[in-house]
Amino acid sequence: MKKVTTAFIALLFLAACNGGKTNTVESSETKSLKGVISIDGSSTLFPLSEALAEDFRTTHTDVQITVGESGTGGGFKKFSRGELDISNASRTIKASEDSACKANGIEYIELAICSDGMAIVVHPENTFASTITVSELKTMWEPEAQGKVKLWSDVNSAWPKEELHLFGAGTQSGTYDYFTEAINGKAKASRGDYTASEDDNVLVQGIARDKLALGYFGLAYYETNKDKLKLVAIDNGNGAVLPSITTVQDGTYQPLSRPLFMYINMKALSRPEVVMFIEYCLNNANKIAAEVGYVPLPDNMMALVKQKFVARKSGSAIMGKNTVGMKLVDIISAQ
Amino acid sequence: MNNEVKKSFFNSTFKWIAISFTCFAMFVLLVLIISLGITGAARLGLDFLLNLPSRKPEQAGIYTAWIGSLWVLITTLLVAFPVGVGAGIYLEEYSKKNWLTNMIEINISNLAGVPSIIYGLLGLELFVRYMGLGQSILAGSLTLALLILPVIIVSTREAIKTVPNTIREASYALGASKWQTISMSVIPGSFGGILTGIILALSRAIGETAPLIVTGALTYVPFIPKSIFDSYTVLPIQIFNWTSRPQQGFVINAAAAIIVLLVLTFLMNAVAIYLRNRWQKQVRW
Structure with a gap:
């Protein structure tokens, strides 16, 4: 037994010291x-x-x-x-x-x-929500909304009395911290009763299949799924702005x-x-x-x-x- | 219902309740392992074990992570083994029963329940900053060693307690000194139990993430540590990083890395059981 143990430990050490290949690309000019x-x-x-x-x-x-x-x-x-x-x-x-x-x-x-930019998206057949104000977003997502804000009409009386299905980032992601801070005023303060996923593809699929959905995720994921989703413009008090590379770059798309x-x-x-x-x-x-x-x-x-x-x-x-x-x-x- | 029938009714009811609870626990574990296997198996392979981390999931591997884990584990063992076993022997064999040893005993039991992040903060202040070890393997290992010390001390003491007092007395009767008694009778007699405790403690250490993040284990480390003063990353941190990424490919990688971590833990437990059985066979009084 002793031999086996010693051999095992020796093997581990060997592996730890110089085992396996390393992904090195030899190049003489930059070696210095x-x-x-x-x-x-x-x-x-x-x-x-x-x-x-x-x-x-x-x-x-x-x-x-x-x-x-x-x-x-x-x-x-x-x-x-x-x-x-x-x-x-x-x-x-x-x-x-x-x-x-x-x-x-x-x-x-x-x-x-x-x-870094974040997109608010809805189902393409959603005709009523083309713009949303920051305070409407807060009404939707703040911790107090949990269990209370259930219908689109709870957020804006002009919107239909239909169920609101929310999709958002999982609590482990930086997107979540950022969104909650920008909208609810405090990082990690959010309602919990929404479909959460760290995988943005899950959110894309979920929103694309649900006519009553609204969700948020990184702009890059919208760009690759443009045909399945509809962007919502955000009104930060200075008129509605749609997120795009341009509006993120020039800073007019705020606060996300x-x-x-x-x-x-x-x-x-x-x-x-x-x-x-x-x-x-x-x-x-x-x-x-x-x-x-x-x-x-x-x-x-x-x-x-x-x-x-x-x-x-x-x-x-x-x-x-x-x-x-x-x-x-x-x-x-x-x- | 007469008394006998009642008794056997309760007997079998309780038996079935106990069986169903066991099955439930096994079922959960099985579901976990199977779902991990389905997700991660495709990614497992020599490449995965030998590739460096990467932003492209299909190229990313856990080479630096599992070797970092191994470095940390071995360093932790080298520190925690002598200190923990030594403290256990002192408390069980040498110390006199007074308020001081009572205090020490109570505190060790309490320490076993302190959340690991607290050890991380202690390690950060003491090892990383005060002792100036920086974000090194040594600082992380010392922190983990502190974390598992209570477990090792308690299990050492329990193991020593199983050595019957008659053995010690027989040893003294033969003219052996206290040290001779401990080193030649007590320790060999309890070593199986001590080893089991240490390996179980190390199995806990290998899965720890929080204290290592606090003491400075990094996430992207594209080289193998060459000494205990180098930067490092460990498997659980790599897994944590991959699960928080949006791309599906990283989820698969995470599942595969979890399988590797589980296999490592199972292996350690198997070794623990083997050693215990082996030592128990050798000991005959």
Whole structure:
């Protein structure tokens, strides 16, 4: 028995040390670049960072990039302690987080990298709900609505007295946090009696089959299912706006769109591999953003972001400001 | 109804209730395993075990995750085994019954019920920040070791209690010292039980996510750790990440990764049972 146990343990160790193949692409020209880059922060940005790190790795095999998803706040906490090179954020840095950075002598560059938009959709045969106001959405989705708001007419008396079937993001998704914060005013505050799924395809199928349905999910999933669904324009007090790449990019679609940011530790930029990676991100973010379900920045905005990086302009111009309602062009040119 | 009939009626009723509860538990487990198998089996394969994480579900694998889990598990074992067993032996064999040992005993039992996230926060402050270990395997393992210590201590003590006092007395009668008695009679006599406790505790550790997320296990780690000071990820975190993604492909990956995790846990439990039986056969008094 002893032999068997020893052999088993030895086997495990072997596997742990150097087992299996690694997906390395040997390339002599980029071999010189070495190092570790640590990224953490918003789980919303995780897929984008992961994709960028994965692609960067194919040409720079010796640069080890790790990506965590502690959330925007958790990321900034580590960032302000100097534990991270890059912190992903789905909002701008808060004044308290900025002063924590200052206290530890950490300077940073704030770069917008892409936008995130959310669509409100109904069944294509739904003729009455073409626009919806933010307060109507709140009436529908706030926690107090549970068990009470059951009919379309409960939300707007002009709408029919028919059952309202709600579809939305599962509680584990960043979409859920974002939607509840933008509409109900508090992250994770939502009624619970709706069809919830982390799988946006389930929501698409559900709404496409139900004439009395209304649901929300990332704009990217609407784009690929246009024929089965109907978009609802949102009236935020300034007239109804339909979500689209354009209205998300110019910031007129509110409040269900927001820019996403990368914060980069200034000190890390003394390392060539970090500079290479950021340049790679800025050059490829637009391509990959569309692939992983975000709205890319318009080319002229991306050019501004690149300029800012080249100039190594530190600090945040929009720190602590509520970017809900702010146009992307204002946010980026403010930098 | 006379008394005899009544008795046998209750007897069989209770028996059937107990059987149906057992079946229910087995049924739930079976449904879980079958549904996982149906969803995830297609994705299982050498590629899945040896590929790095990726944004493309069909290319993504769990290579760094399961090796990270293994690193964490072995490091945890190396820390928790000597400390836990040592504490158990002290409390059972050496300590005198006074208010201090009573306090320690009560606190150890309480610690076994503390939610794992609390251990995570303790680990974050103590190991990651104060001791400056950073987001390393060592910091995560020390936290997990703390988490399973109470279980190991309690099971060690229970195992030692099964060694009859007559054995100790016989040992003393032969002129053995206390240490000789413990190392040559008590520990060999209870080692099966101690091992079982440790492996069951490790089975718990392998599934833990919360304390590791808090102490800095990452999600995307495209390389294998080379030392206990490296960054890492573990299976449950990879599973958690995949289940929260919208693409159906990742759900399949998650199911496949869960199968791997379950197989690992079953294997560990099987080893525990085997070792216990083996040791019990060796011990004859």
